[in-house]
Amino acid sequence: MYNERSFIMAEEQVPRVQDDLYGHVNGAWQRTATIDPDRVSAGVSTDLDKLVEKELLADLKDALAKAPDKPKDNFQKAAVLFGKALDFDQRDREGMGPIQPRLSKIQSIKTLADFNQNLPYLIQKGYNLPFVPYVGTNMHDATRYQVMFSSPETILPDVTMYADPTQKQQLLPVWEKMARLLLAQSPLSPADQETYVQDALTFDSRIAAHHMNHEEAAVDDNFDNPVAWDIALTKFAGVAIGAGIQPLLPSMPKTVNILDLKYFNHFSDTFNADTFWEWQHWAYVNELTDHAQYLSRDLRKIGTMYQQALTGQQELTPPERFAYNVANHYFDEPIGVFYGKKYFGPQAKADVTHMVEDLIATYKQQIHANTWLSDSTKAMAVKKLDTMVIKMGYPEKARPLYDRISIDKETPLATTLDTIAEVSQQYRFARLNNPVDRSEWNMPAQLVNASYDPSANDITFPAAILQAPFYDVNASRAANLGGAGATIGHEISHAFDNNGAMYDEHGNKKNWWQPADFAAFKKYTAAMIAQFDGIPYAGGKINGKLVVSENIADNAGLNAALQILHAEDAPQSDFQEYFINYARTWRTKIRPEFERVILKTDVHAPALLRTNVPVPNFPEWYAAFGVKPSDRMFRPADKRVVIW
Numbered sequence: 001m002y003n004e005r006s007f008i009m010a011e012e013q014v015p016r017v018q019d020d021l022y023g024h025v026n027g028a029w030q031r032t033a034t035i036d037p038d039r040v041s042a043g044v045s046t047d048l049d050k051l052v053e054k055e056l057l058a059d060l061k062d063a064l065a066k067a068p069d070k071p072k073d074n075f076q077k078a079a080v081l082f083g084k085a086l087d088f089d090q091r092d093r094e095g096m097g098p099i100q101p102r103l104s105k106i107q108s109i110k111t112l113a114d115f116n117q118n119l120p121y122l123i124q125k126g127y128n129l130p131f132v133p134y135v136g137t138n139m140h141d142a143t144r145y146q147v148m149f150s151s152p153e154t155i156l157p158d159v160t161m162y163a164d165p166t167q168k169q170q171l172l173p174v175w176e177k178m179a180r181l182l183l184a185q186s187p188l189s190p191a192d193q194e195t196y197v198q199d200a201l202t203f204d205s206r207i208a209a210h211h212m213n214h215e216e217a218a219v220d221d222n223f224d225n226p227v228a229w230d231i232a233l234t235k236f237a238g239v240a241i242g243a244g245i246q247p248l249l250p251s252m253p254k255t256v257n258i259l260d261l262k263y264f265n266h267f268s269d270t271f272n273a274d275t276f277w278e279w280q281h282w283a284y285v286n287e288l289t290d291h292a293q294y295l296s297r298d299l300r301k302i303g304t305m306y307q308q309a310l311t312g313q314q315e316l317t318p319p320e321r322f323a324y325n326v327a328n329h330y331f332d333e334p335i336g337v338f339y340g341k342k343y344f345g346p347q348a349k350a351d352v353t354h355m356v357e358d359l360i361a362t363y364k365q366q367i368h369a370n371t372w373l374s375d376s377t378k379a380m381a382v383k384k385l386d387t388m389v390i391k392m393g394y395p396e397k398a399r400p401l402y403d404r405i406s407i408d409k410e411t412p413l414a415t416t417l418d419t420i421a422e423v424s425q426q427y428r429f430a431r432l433n434n435p436v437d438r439s440e441w442n443m444p445a446q447l448v449n450a451s452y453d454p455s456a457n458d459i460t461f462p463a464a465i466l467q468a469p470f471y472d473v474n475a476s477r478a479a480n481l482g483g484a485g486a487t488i489g490h491e492i493s494h495a496f497d498n499n500g501a502m503y504d505e506h507g508n509k510k511n512w513w514q515p516a517d518f519a520a521f522k523k524y525t526a527a528m529i530a531q532f533d534g535i536p537y538a539g540g541k542i543n544g545k546l547v548v549s550e551n552i553a554d555n556a557g558l559n560a561a562l563q564i565l566h567a568e569d570a571p572q573s574d575f576q577e578y579f580i581n582y583a584r585t586w587r588t589k590i591r592p593e594f595e596r597v598i599l600k601t602d603v604h605a606p607a608l609l610r611t612n613v614p615v616p617n618f619p620e621w622y623a624a625f626g627v628k629p630s631d632r633m634f635r636p637a638d639k640r641v642v643i644w
């Protein structure tokens, strides 16, 4: 019998599909699957990650064996970085040595005047500051870059967790313990060590007091505050921000975007002459926690304590995977180009590109057939689809940034990583006045994921996700539509989710909606929020507002791929296969500690709900499996929501 929340999880060993689609497909696996002690999740995505990792580990080792001491080729540079990250013996010999100069630098800054004088250096070298400068695509003119300022990260991953005594009391003591153990290996006296920990916590709570939470950050409007440069200056009371960023920029900006306005409206409360020492001690401790995992074996172990508490990961990441993760993080694009060329076949590329074109065409038909949009809004929506750029598999070449990075075998790992971060930042800041490079990819080919970028109106499908069960050249059309098809539809529809709908076909944040159409869209969005809001999960509740953009996309993706099956006159068995494979792609098990964190921070709902909540919105579901009002995954017609 239908009940708002009862279709979520069935108790049976293998529930009937009509009662619990996710459990029917994945329940037996879910009950017996274990998460590797050195991982935080198991399931389809993790298995694909493992496969990619196995392939690339062999390739990196091979390239490392052949690499010269100072490699020129970018994949070889990645391999040498991998080799360096794997050399734990060298790091045991170096101890704290590689970060000592940075710690001394922080200690040499003793006044706000020192701070201002050193600001260009501190920004350039990526020290922990009470603000984070960045250069990214201008939200209102997507052909240009813009300087942006955001707030530093807080210790607890979402600021609402500071108000939750359970999470606060479970997590902050672990962070404190980690900080104390790291400081114990620093040159500070025991009394100073304690002062530094307490000051770091106090300064963190000052940041947290005015920091956006993830629910707020899930709404683009909340981090879009363009202001004239002279207005921005007033937010940085006492800080010589102009002189600080000038050396990195080709010219001074006329406007900037203050991403976290709430934070910057209170900036002078957070950072001033009175709180200066708190900042200094916070920066010192953060320097240690940021770098520890790239130092000795012992420091890596201490430095990952807090991360392990957040995720529940029981064992340290094994050395080879740690080294792979380092190379993959700092050289993701060159590794991706290599991966795509080696592992992504032309047949898959042609076939999936065709599927994307089919889905875009389906969207267009649906927009034309839409009953609640006016013709002018429809015309704009179609324009967005017509101009959408498809990035399939892998880019032909990595951005020129990597040619500027040199990697040698001798320099310590932490120093090398700091230099890469510095060169990357220089690269981003130096192009402030250049036109935006739209050929850049925002995800590398070896990542098991996909994306839509509203500022470029493009969709990216990395090669790594275009594998079974998402996509398989030997699988049926229905299975591939339930996997890759629904994923592709999901990404396309981000162009029309509650955030994407605010950007035009060029990627400019601009309202192209007729007011009545937008009011109707908002009503549908509210219904989508309600469908998820408050569902009990992992000891907490789903925040419908946090996850709404992704749920709109899931629903739309499911619908668009279903329409293709209709257009092809697929038999009922194909619709069944479609839903079954959709559920299979969501097979996931996550450690409970991490589930509690992502409940507050992730704009995606948990996999179980991404399967069972959207599916009963579609008539095809009822027809495919004969779902009746007495079944748990039945939803009365008046409660079903289909936006796109």
Ligand SMILES: [Zn+2]
Pocket (backbone or CB within 6 Å): 490, 491, 494, 550, 553
């Ligand atoms: Zn998405």
